[in-house]
Structure formats: structure tokens, C-alpha cells
Amino acid sequence: MHEMGIAQELVRIALEALPRDLKDPKVASLNLRIGKLSSVVPHSLTFCFEIITRDTPLEHARLDIETVPVVIRCDTCGRQWEADTPVFRCPDCENGQVRMISGREIDIDSLTLME
Amino acid sequence: MEIKIRKNILEKNLTEADKNRSFFREKKVFVLNMMSSPGSGKTQTLCRTLAQLMPDIQVGVIVGDICTTNDADRLAKTGAKVTQINTDQFGGDCHLTAPMIDTAARQLGCDDLDLLIVENIGNLVCPAEFDIGENARVVVLSVTEGEDKPVKYPLMFQVSDAAILNKVDLLPYLEFDAALAVENMKTVHPGMPVFELSAKTGQGFEPWLEWLRQQL
Ligand SMILES: [Zn+2]
Numbered sequence: 303m304h305e306m307g308i309a310q311e312l313v314r315i316a317l318e319a320l321p322r323d324l325k326d327p328k329v330a331s332l333n334l335r336i337g338k339l340s341s342v343v344p345h346s347l348t349f350c351f352e353i354i355t356r357d358t359p360l361e362h363a364r365l366d367i368e369t370v371p372v373v374i375r376c377d378t379c380g381r382q383w384e385a386d387t388p389v390f391r392c393p394d395c396e397n398g399q400v401r402m403i404s405g406r407e408i409d410i411d412s413l414t415l416m417e
Numbered sequence: 418m419e420i421k422i423r424k425n426i427l428e429k430n431l432t433e434a435d436k437n438r439s440f441f442r443e444k445k446v447f448v449l450n451m452m453s454s455p456g457s458g459k460t461q462t463l464c465r466t467l468a469q470l471m472p473d474i475q476v477g478v479i480v481g482d483i484c485t486t487n488d489a490d491r492l493a494k495t496g497a498k499v500t501q502i503n504t505d506q507f508g509g510d511c512h513l514t515a516p517m518i519d520t521a522a523r524q525l526g527c528d529d530l531d532l533l534i535v536e537n538i539g540n541l542v543c544p545a546e547f548d549i550g551e552n553a554r555v556v557v558l559s560v561t562e563g564e565d566k567p568v569k570y571p572l573m574f575q576v577s578d579a580a581i582l583n584k585v586d587l588l589p590y591l592e593f594d595a596a597l598a599v600e601n602m603k604t605v606h607p608g609m610p611v612f613e614l615s616a617k618t619g620q621g622f623e624p625w626l627e628w629l630r631q632q633l
Contacts (some may be wrong), residue, residue: 304511304512304542304543304546304547308426308427311426311427311429312426315422315424315426316422319420319422320420321420334426339571339572340546341542341543341546341570341572342546387568388567388571388575388604388605389604389605390575390604390605391603391604391607392607396607397607397608398607399607399608400608402575406572407425408425408426408427409423409424409425409426410422410423410424410426411422411423412419412421413419413422414419415419415420417418
């Protein structure tokens with residue numbers, strides 16, 4: 303369970319990104335991209351986020367989480383595919399060396415301020 | 418109004434991990450991150466590994482544990498330099514982070530080491546997410562766990578450079594399907610070497626040591 307640490311970092315980065323000249327900023331949403339293979343549980347992350355943002359500009363901010371699919375490429379034959387189960391073996395050449403193109407993201411893309 | 422940020426939330430750890438990597442490169446020490454669930458026999462695997470490698474290869478160990486120093490005490494008996502990180506000072510974390518490794522590595526001193534092994538905290542989830550500046554990662558699974566662990570915790574097996582299937586001396590007494598366990602590891606990470614061995618009896622140990630020596 304490392305979602306609390308991730309939530310803390312998320313809050314730190316978001317607060318740092320707020321324009322300094324803004325008086326009493328309120329954040330409406332944080333837009334995240336979380337890879338399907340990353341071991342971050344969105345529900346736990348949201349829970350931790352809600353706890354630590356009380357009385358901050360991030361209080362009541364919504365976490366909009368975009369799930370990024372796991373995309374694998376076989377270096378041996380060049381085949382690229384989206385994996386929906388943890389089977390990363392190349393369907394064409396069986397044992398080729400594979401590489402993950404996406405699916406491990408734990409990124410904050412942007413934040414939206416309240417009007 | 419939308420403000421673009423575009424950052425990896427773990428970027429602070431990644432930056433620290435890169436710093437560790439430069440430090441280790443400068444000290445000419447190879448760093449191995451050993452991960453597993455609790456009770457896989459990781460410490461015993463390390464004890465036997467150290468006994469075989471020392472004194473030709475100088476090894477240091479950083480042991481991560483939530484509380485006790487039991488594992489560090491066992492490992493120190495091999496003659497290796499051992500230091501302990503107790504994560505309860507950091508809130509009982511379930512994994513080691515790059516800054517903790519930096520502190521421990523400096524405490525240990527890396528000048529006369531060829532190999533630094535980090536015994537990560539027993540957990541198949543969190544340690545997989547945190548780059549600590551290592552050169553290679555090894556995951557230990559044992560035959561007293563489920564054959565389906567690799568597909569339940571795919572990231573751990575996907576990020577590992579090699580896997581150990583430990584406690585194979587117990588196979589005659591269990592219904593564990595070793596071939597299926599290895600198969601599961603290879604569906605998650607094709608091409609990853611898997612060493613089936615017993616840290617208790619030493620059975621199957623040589624290919625693992627050979628792999629490790631080749632990495633250095
Ligand atoms: Zn292929």
C-alpha cells in the first residue's frame with residue numbers, strides 16, 4: 303500500500319504548479335494518467351487524496367483518472383498489441399523479447415482551476 | 418482554466434535513483450535489488466549466495482525491513498558488510514525508496530565493494546514501482562506460494578531481470594506445479610531467466626551464481 307506516498311507527491315506537485323499571484327485558488331480537478339499495469343489502486347489513491355487535502359486549495363478537487371492501456375511491442379518481429387491480461391508473450395513468435403510501450407504511467411497531466 | 422503539468426508523480430524518486438546510479442557507477446559497484454513476498458526465503462538465498470561469492474567478490478548488503486534487525490544479523494555472519502533500514506521511521510513503508518538507499522549506501526561505504534545487494538521489503542506490489550538506482554532486479558518466489566503469483570502481481574515479474582523459484586527441495590511434499598509457475602513467469606516476462614533452486618540444500622544453485630557472476 304503506497305498510495306499515501308503517491309498522494310502526497312501528487313499534492314506537492316499540484317500545489318507547486320499553482321500560479322503564485324492567484325488569490326485563494328481553488329482546484330476543480332486533477333487530471334491523471336495511470337497505466338493499467340502500474341500497481342496504483344485508483345480507489346485508494348482517491349481516499350488518501352481526500353484525507354490529506356483538507357483545508358488546502360485542493361480540497362474537494364476531483365481526481366480524473368485516465369487509465370492507460372498496456373501496449374507491448376515484440377522486438378523480434380515488430381508486432382505491437384494491447385494486452386488485457388498479463389500475457390506478454392508475442393502471439394507471432396512466442397518467445398521474442400518484448401518491450402512495454404505504455405501501461406506503467408503514474409503521471410499528472412494537468413489541473414483545472416475553479417472559475 | 419487548465420494548467421498543464423505533465424509530470425511523473427514519482428519523479429522525485431526517479432531523480433534520486435539516477436543520482437544513486439551515478440554514485441554507484443563512480444564507486445564501480447554493481448547493485449542488485451532483490452524482491453519477494455514475505456517468507457519466500459530471500460534472506461536464506463542471500464546467505465548461501467554470499468557464502469559462495471565471498472571472499473573473491475566483496476559484497477555489501479542493505480536490508481530493508483519494517484521493524485526487526487533479524488535478517489541483517491543473519492547476513493552479517495557471512496562476513497559481508499551489512500546495514501539495516503527500518504522503514505517504520507518513515508511511516509512503516511512497504512518498499513524502499515531511492516533516498517533511503519542513498520543514506521544506507523553512504524553509511525555502508527561502497528569503496529571496497531564489487532556488489533551491493535539490496536534486500537527489499539517482503540511485498541510483491543509496492544517495491545516494483547520504485548526505482549532505487551539498481552543495475553538489476555531479481556524476484557524470489559517459493560514453492561509454498563501459489564503458482565499464479567506472477568499473473569496476480571505482473572508488474573513485479575515484468576520489471577525483474579531474473580527470477581528465482583526457491584524451496585524446490587519441498588516439491589515432493591507439495592501439490593505445487595513448478596512447471597506451471599515457471600510458465601506463468603514467462604508469459605508475464607518472456608525471455609526472463611528462472612532459476613529453480615533450494616537455498617536450504619544448495620540444489621540448483623550453480624546456474625544462479627553463474628548468472629550473477631556474469632552480471633558483475
Ligand atoms: Zn514477435
